Amino acid sequence: MSVALASPSPMRDGEVALRPVSSSVAALVVAASHDPEITRWTQVPDGLTIVDAALITAGWAMPSTRTARYQVLLPELGPAGMVTVWMNPADEAEVGYWLLPSARGRGVARRAVGLLCTWAFDECGLEQLQLTTLPGNLASEKVAQACGFHRRGTLPRDIKGVRCTLDVWVRGAGAVAEPVSAR
Numbered sequence: 001m002s003v004a005l006a007s008p009s010p011m012r013d014g015e016v017a018l019r020p021v022s023s024s025v026a027a028l029v030v031a032a033s034h035d036p037e038i039t040r041w042t043q044v045p046d047g048l049t050i051v052d053a054a055l056i057t058a059g060w061a062m063p064s065t066r067t068a069r070y071q072v073l074l075p076e077l078g079p080a081g082m083v084t085v086w087m088n089p090a091d092e093a094e095v096g097y098w099l100l101p102s103a104r105g106r107g108v109a110r111r112a113v114g115l116l117c118t119w120a121f122d123e124c125g126l127e128q129l130q131l132t133t134l135p136g137n138l139a140s141e142k143v144a145q146a147c148g149f150h151r152r153g154t155l156p157r158d159i160k161g162v163r164c165t166l167d168v169w170v171r172g173a174g175a176v177a178e179p180v181s182a183r
């Protein structure tokens with residue numbers, strides 16, 4: 001039986017807010033597509049125009065039981081990144097994340113991914129989450145570890161048309177994330 005995700009709802013902790021993606025994320029996706037770290041490590045295409053991004057994001061606000069996308073909002077920056085959970089073709093729940101450079105280096109990803117994991121376990125009733133990292137993405141590996149994921153093995157997958165070997169990380173519902181310390 002295939003798994004259905006709950007409808008995304010706003011979440012926050014003391015420093016970070018997650019808001020379900022609306023049709024207004026095209027500018028955020030354009031900014032992401034011009035950041036070399038995001039395009040190096042994720043499926044976000046390079047150098048999108050606002051028209052490209054509007055076409056890509058047009059359907060993102062539509063209700064889906066297979067994908068839940070959230071904008072990461074910071075009080076001083078506004079929209080600063082995205083975190084997503086989706087059901088892959090094998091019906092495994094996967095997590096993905098990126099932040100614009102101005103939001104990095106102060107534990108925002110750990111907080112945002114932590115909120116997303118709590119939502120996925122508590123509101124969707126999932127028992128396990130997984131994420132994948134490209135070899136060498138040390139910042140992402142640290143976020144995964146801090147959020148309670150452990151490395152399970154590797155997986156071949158096409159990333160933008162290139163065959164890659166990804167590291168696979170998993171976290172069960174009972175895993176404990178490290179607290180985010182003040183920086």
Ligand SMILES: CC(C)(COP(=O)(O)OP(=O)(O)OC[C@H]1O[C@@H](n2cnc3c(N)ncnc32)[C@H](O)[C@@H]1OP(=O)(O)O)[C@@H](O)C(=O)NCCC(=O)NCCS
Pocket residue numbers: 037038041042097098099100103104105106107108109110132133134137138139140142143146
């Ligand atoms: C991965 C990403 C979301 C991390 O977000 P963040 O909030 O900036 O995370 P932080 O800066 O707090 O860093 C997390 C940890 O990685 C470490 N780190 C950051 N950059 C690093 C680097 N280039 N090399 C080694 N470690 C690094 C930090 O010191 C921190 O370690 P700590 O928790 O022990 O203090 C962000 O760097 C990003 O958007 N990168 C591009 C997109 C991407 O890689 N997405 C994930 C795809 S799997």
